[in-house]
Structure formats: C-alpha cells, structure tokens
Amino acid sequence: MIDFVSVSPLKVLDKSSRKGLGPGNLAVLIARAGVGKTACLIRVAFDKLFRGEKLVHVSLEEGPEKVTSYYNVMYSDLVRALDLKDDHDEDRMLIERNRMILAYLNQSFEIERLRANLKNLAENLDFRPDVLIVDGLDFEKTERAVFEGLKKVAGEFEAEIWLSALSHRHITDVNERGIPYPCRQLDDLFSLILQLQPEGSDIVLRLLKDHDNPTIPDTSVRLDPNTFLVSDKG
Numbered sequence: 001m002i003d004f005v006s007v008s009p010l011k012v013l014d015k016s017s018r019k020g021l022g023p024g025n026l027a028v029l030i031a032r033a034g035v036g037k038t039a040c041l042i043r044v045a046f047d048k049l050f051r052g053e054k055l056v057h058v059s060l061e062e063g064p065e066k067v068t069s070y071y072n073v074m075y076s077d078l079v080r081a082l083d084l085k086d087d088h089d090e091d092r093m094l095i096e097r098n099r100m101i102l103a104y105l106n107q108s109f110e111i112e113r114l115r116a117n118l119k120n121l122a123e124n125l126d127f128r129p130d131v132l133i134v135d136g137l138d139f140e141k142t143e144r145a146v147f148e149g150l151k152k153v154a155g156e157f158e159a160e161i162w163l164s165a166l167s168h169r170h171i172t173d174v175n176e177r178g179i180p181y182p183c184r185q186l187d188d189l190f191s192l193i194l195q196l197q198p199e200g201s202d203i204v205l206r207l208l209k210d211h212d213n214p215t216i217p218d219t220s221v222r223l224d225p226n227t228f229l230v231s232d233k234g
Helices: 009-013 037-050 064-081 089-098 111-125 144-156
Strands: 026-032 055-059 099-103 131-135 160-167 192-199 202-210 220-223
Touching: 009 037, 009 202, 009 220, 026 037, 026 144, 037 055, 037 064, 037 089, 037 131, 037 160, 055 064, 055 111, 064 089, 064 099, 089 099, 099 111, 111 144, 131 144, 144 160
Parallel strands: 026 160, 026 192, 055 099, 055 131, 131 160
Antiparallel strands: 192 202, 202 220
C-alpha cells in the first residue's frame, strides 16, 4: 500500500543514518499513558507488512482476538483516512498471511518461551518473522536481563524488535545522552529510541537515538492524533 508508506510514522527515519532499524537490533517507542503507543506500534506493523515483511505481534496485555480487532479497526481507519475506494481484500490477506500473534498474559512472558514459540513457527509453519512488535512490557518492573535476552533473540532469528515504554509526566530525569526515563539505563541495548509527545493539536514523533551516531539533528515528524499518520502541517 504505497499510499500508507508515504505517510507512515517511520518517515521519521528517512534522515537517519541507516533509514531503519535492521535485523538483530532493538527499537523502543517512549510515551506517556494515553498518547498512543499501541496505535503507533500498529502503524509501524502496517509499514512492515505492506512492504512484504513477516511480523510477529507479541502482546503482554491483550489476547489474540483483541489484538486482531485492533488491527482490523485501525486498518479500516487507515482506508478512510487515505480515502481509498478500491477493493482492499488483497491488503487484508497480506496482513493476515504475514502476521502472527503471540499472547503472554498474566505475567507469563519469558524469553525462553518466546524463543521456543519462534522456533515452533519456523519449524512447523515455515514462518520466520522479519519483525517482532512487543507491546506491554513493563520497563519499570523488568530486569535488564530480559532486554539482553530480547537482543539475543533478535540476533538468533535475524529479526528486528520494536517495543513500547511507558513514561510519566512527573519523572523528568534524562541521562547524559538525553535519553529519558524509563530507558535512561538501558539505552545501550537499543539501536533506535523514539519519543511520542503531544504538541499543540498534533503528536510529535522524535528520534532520540540513531544507532551509533554520537549526535543527531532534531529529527521528527508531526502525526495526526486521530490516524497516527504523518500530518501535512510539516
């Protein structure tokens, strides 16, 4: 879906050093509650799926039916926002064919379980994801070893992994590299760090870390708060 790729939130990476994340790497999207972490992550998922990549959505808070419903609703919103009038069965089939959902509810998420499930998908279904979306991992309560494990999984399965992290208005600490809570002590494990913030009537997606670049320019895109597509306001 070319129409979507041109207004995808990942346009923020057009000016980055590698134009993307890449296999074996982790990325994190930081935002406060209610700003739209999950919605933005699913937009990232659409970007990958419409490029023909295979994706596993890992949910720690919702079951597969609820996640599927999110995708369906957001896809319908996307079609309306882009004013697409043609038949979209092919796009829907592309999403269903190239996406798997793994749910780990009630604090059942473990790296070894994820590794075993990914091996099962590869061996029994010949499904090898290019991308994993991990939504709902609590950065405040999760030990560093889990993120190190995800980094290893990304390398083992030659996939890139996108996560979301909840920040808080009252915690304003940042490290010497400008990375805010709750990622300020984990930023060495992430190749890309992005922050989603309300600004006026829009939401701004800003790149805070770009692989190994010691300094990066102010790289951001404005998103429509209803569609999470790049706004034409610039």
